[in-house]
Amino acid sequence: MSKFGFSIQETRSIDFEQFDGRLLKYVLEHEPSFRVCLSCGGCTATCSAGNLIDFNVRKMNMLIRRGETEGLEKEINKCMLCGKCMLVCPRGINIRNVIMLIKKGIPKFRADMELHDNLKYNYHAY
Amino acid sequence: MNTVVIIGAGVAGVEAASQLSEFGHEVILIEKNSYIGGKLAKWDHLFPNLRPASEILNNMEEKIKRSGFKILKNTEISGISGHNGKWSLLTHKGESFEPDAIVIASGFGLFDAKRKEEYGYNIYNNVITSVDLEDKLKKGNRIKMTNGKTPRRVAFIHCVGSRDEKSGNHHCSKVCCITGVKQAIELRNQLPQAEIYCFYMDLRMYGKDFEELYRKAQENYDIQFIRGRLSEASENMDESLLIKAEDTLSGRPLKMNVDLMILLVGIEPGEDTISLCKGFKLESDSSGFIKPRDMHIQRNLSSQEGVFLAGACTCPMTIGDTIDNARAAAIEVHNYLRKKQSA
Numbered sequence: 480m481s482k483f484g485f486s487i488q489e490t491r492s493i494d495f496e497q498f499d500g501r502l503l504k505y506v507l508e509h510e511p512s513f514r515v516c517l518s519c520g521g522c523t524a525t526c527s528a529g530n531l532i533d534f535n536v537r538k539m540n541m542l543i544r545r546g547e548t549e550g551l552e553k554e555i556n557k558c559m560l561c562g563k564c565m566l567v568c569p570r571g572i573n574i575r576n577v578i579m580l581i582k583k584g585i586p587k588f589r590a591d592m593e594l595h596d597n598l599k600y601n602y603h604a605y
Numbered sequence: 606m607n608t609v610v611i612i613g614a615g616v617a618g619v620e621a622a623s624q625l626s627e628f629g630h631e632v633i634l635i636e637k638n639s640y641i642g643g644k645l646a647k648w649d650h651l652f653p654n655l656r657p658a659s660e661i662l663n664n665m666e667e668k669i670k671r672s673g674f675k676i677l678k679n680t681e682i683s684g685i686s687g688h689n690g691k692w693s694l695l696t697h698k699g700e701s702f703e704p705d706a707i708v709i710a711s712g713f714g715l716f717d718a719k720r721k722e723e724y725g726y727n728i729y730n731n732v733i734t735s736v737d738l739e740d741k742l743k744k745g746n747r748i749k750m751t752n753g754k755t756p757r758r759v760a761f762i763h764c765v766g767s768r769d770e771k772s773g774n775h776h777c778s779k780v781c782c783i784t785g786v787k788q789a790i791e792l793r794n795q796l797p798q799a800e801i802y803c804f805y806m807d808l809r810m811y812g813k814d815f816e817e818l819y820r821k822a823q824e825n826y827d828i829q830f831i832r833g834r835l836s837e838a839s840e841n842m843d844e845s846l847l848i849k850a851e852d853t854l855s856g857r858p859l860k861m862n863v864d865l866m867i868l869l870v871g872i873e874p875g876e877d878t879i880s881l882c883k884g885f886k887l888e889s890d891s892s893g894f895i896k897p898r899d900m901h902i903q904r905n906l907s908s909q910e911g912v913f914l915a916g917a918c919t920c921p922m923t924i925g926d927t928i929d930n931a932r933a934a935a936i937e938v939h940n941y942l943r944k945k946q947s948a
Contacts, residue, residue, distance in 0.1 A: 493852055495758075495861040515823045518832065518854045541854050544829070570820075 498546035505584045506543065512572045516540060522564035522574055528557050536564060540577065552585050606631050607942045610694060610704040612881065614676060615643025616924055617916025617931040618710035619665045624935035625708075626672035630942065633702065634676045637877070641665060641676070643712050647736065649743035651924060652780075652787040653814040661924060685884035690911035690945070692885075705945065706911050706938045709885070709895065710931065713917040714875025716766025716774065718868045723837040724765065726868060730844050731756075734765075735781065735869045738788055748795050748865070752844055756799055756864035759792060760848060761785045762835050763805040767871030776892045778871035779921040782808050783815045785869045786822045793826040802829045802861070804850055812923060833859065838866060872921040885912050894920050905934035913938050 506513055523529055523537040534557040543551070555578060564574040607630045611622045614636035622634045640646055642665060648658035669676065677696070684695030694702045718726035718734050726732045730751040733741075741748060750756055763785055767778040782805070789801050808830070810816040822828040833850040840846055845864050852859040874882075874893040882889050888896040888908045895918050898906040905913050915934035916927045 492858040492860055493855065495859070511824070514827070515820055538855065541852075545852065545855060545859075547855075 493545050493547060495546075499548060500546050501588050502548055502551075502581065502584045503543050503546065505587070506577055506580045509580050510573055510576045512570070513540070513577050515570045516572060517570060519569060521567040521569060525563045525567045527561045527563060528559050532557060534558070536574065536578075540574075543581065548585075548588075551581065555581050555585070607705040607946070608633065608702070609706045609708060609938060609942075610635060610702050611708040611710055611915075612682060613643065613710035613712055613877070613916075613918075614638075614641040614678070615710060615712045615916065616645055616661070616665070616927045617712065617918075617934075618643075618708070619668060620928050620931035621708050621710060621915045621935045621938075622674050623668040623672040624932055625938060626674045628935065628939045630939070632672075632674035633704070634674060635680050635682065635696065636676060636678050637681045639679050641669070641678075644715075645924065647739060647743070649739055650787070650791065652783045653812065653818040655787065655790070682881070682884070685881075688909070692911060705942055706913060707885075708913045708915050708934055708938060709878070709881050709907070709918050710915040710934075711877040711881050711918045712875060713878065713921065714873045716772065716778075716871040716873055718765055718870050720772055721765055721769075721868070724762065724835065724866070724868055725838045725840065725846070729838065729840040729846060731846060731864060732838065732866045732868065735761075735784055735788060735867060738792075738867050742788075742791055748792060750844065750864050754864070756796060758800045758861070758863045759796070759802070759865045759867065760835075760861070760863040761789055761801070761803045761867045761869060763803060763808075763869050764834065765868040765870050766873070768806065772871075774871055774873060774892060776921075777809065779809065779811075780923055781869040781871060782810060783812065783818065785867075786810075786815075786819050786828070788867065789828045790818070790822055790826050793828065800829070801827070802831055802863075804831050804833055804835050804848075806832070806834050812925075831859070872917070874918070878918040881918075885909055887912065894918065904930065905937045911941070913941075 518537060520537050523535050526536050528534045539554055558578050560575055562575050609625050609630050609632050611618050611634045614634050618634055622632045626632050642662050645658055651658050681697045682694055683697040687693050692707055766772045766774055785803055789803060793801055810819050831852055833853045835848055835850045838846045838848045845862050846866050847862055849860050879893055882895050890896045895914055897904045897914055897919055898908060907914050913934050915931040
């Protein structure tokens with residue numbers, strides 16, 4: 480096939496028809512307090528890692544809620560598990576446990592998630 | 606004995622009427638409908654504790670029985686004349702009154718969702734309003750799609766006709782946020798398998814136990830909240846709806862197919878309040894609600910002598926706030942009549 484020098488841009492929009500809720504379900508089962516997040520951003524404001532590097536713990540948790548798990552493994556390792564976020568959380572969410580569960584969950588669902596990403600890629604290639 | 610005419614037998618009108626009767630005044634309550642209770646009569650359960658609305662209606666009936674004031678149902682005001690505390694009212698049946706004081710308790714109207722055309726109410730099949738949903742719940746109907754299928758994904762849309770200058774309403778209707786949370790919980794009880802989403806701009810959980818119900822919705826009823834205003838809806842071949850919004854917390858556009866969309870319609874002054882406001886030559890605020898003489902310390906006084914205000918004709922209110930406000934109006938009227946008599 481000849482190369483045209485341009486490619487098809489993947490959509491930026493969150494598509495609920497491609498929702499992968501397995502990781503979210505796993506986290507919620509083991510840490511139900513994760514349900515009551517208000518997205519106030521208190522965790523991000525106090526985050527030790529986020530104050531030094533590009534890391535937004537609120538946004539990361541939000542993306543899991545939307546079934547967006549791409550690049551998550553790299554992102555989650557930026558957390559130093561200091562636990563300051565838990566001190567400021569107005570709803571008392573055990574955020575450190577949420578992070579630990581995501582870390583545990585990623586290898587569990589890796590095969591599926593990669594398949595999911597490939598499917599997404601293929602879908603947009605056609 | 607002084608005569609007080611109260612216009613509107615909703616929550617505010619009945620409360621003001623029963624208090625003024627207790628104070629020893631002759632009260633005539635005028636209601637255009639054949640029933641009392643106003644909009645409350647259409648509710649199934651109330652926020653934030655999901656008590657049956659009939660409990661409040663029964664309490665109103667009891668007050669009417671106890672106080673024994675006169676109610677004229679199926680009666681509309683057709684003529685208003687007078688000034689400086691001397692007013693005469695004419696009904697469409699030809700009765701006329703010259704009361705010593707008048708209380709306007711004409712309440713609110715509801716935003717007509719058809720005006721927000723991009724959301725597809727009355728165009729697409731599976732778009733209903735919070736009022737339609739409450740009606741279905743009251744009748745005990747199963748919540749279904751128009752093709753009879755059970756909805757698998759449902760979206761509540763907040764602020765329809767509120768905080769929206771394009772709809773002519775820049776004010777916040779105050780009670781729709783908590784209504785949405787209440788109805789989402791009720792829907793969850795009917796649809797245990799469905800995904801339920803609420804699209805909001807802000808969640809204004811200002812009242813007693815509102816925040817607690819919101820938390821319960823997240824914690825125990827698995828209601829998902831997405832911060833972003835719906836831009837438009839379009840219908841798919843199978844009559845489900847494709848909706849678009851920005852997920853403002855992720856900063857990305859979002860699209861979703863839903864089987865049923867519920868529009869949380871806002872509160873407006875309503876035709877009756879607007880025409881009474883004109884009839885008595887009262888000042889109105891920029892949203893069309895009747896303007897009290899002072900928004901903090903004279904909330905039940907209008908800009909005309911002898912004309913008093915009770916309930917949601919001045920701004921959106923909850924049931925509890927309306928009852929408090931109507932009692933306050935009764936005290937204002939009572940003091941006014943006492944002063945007038947001794948002068």
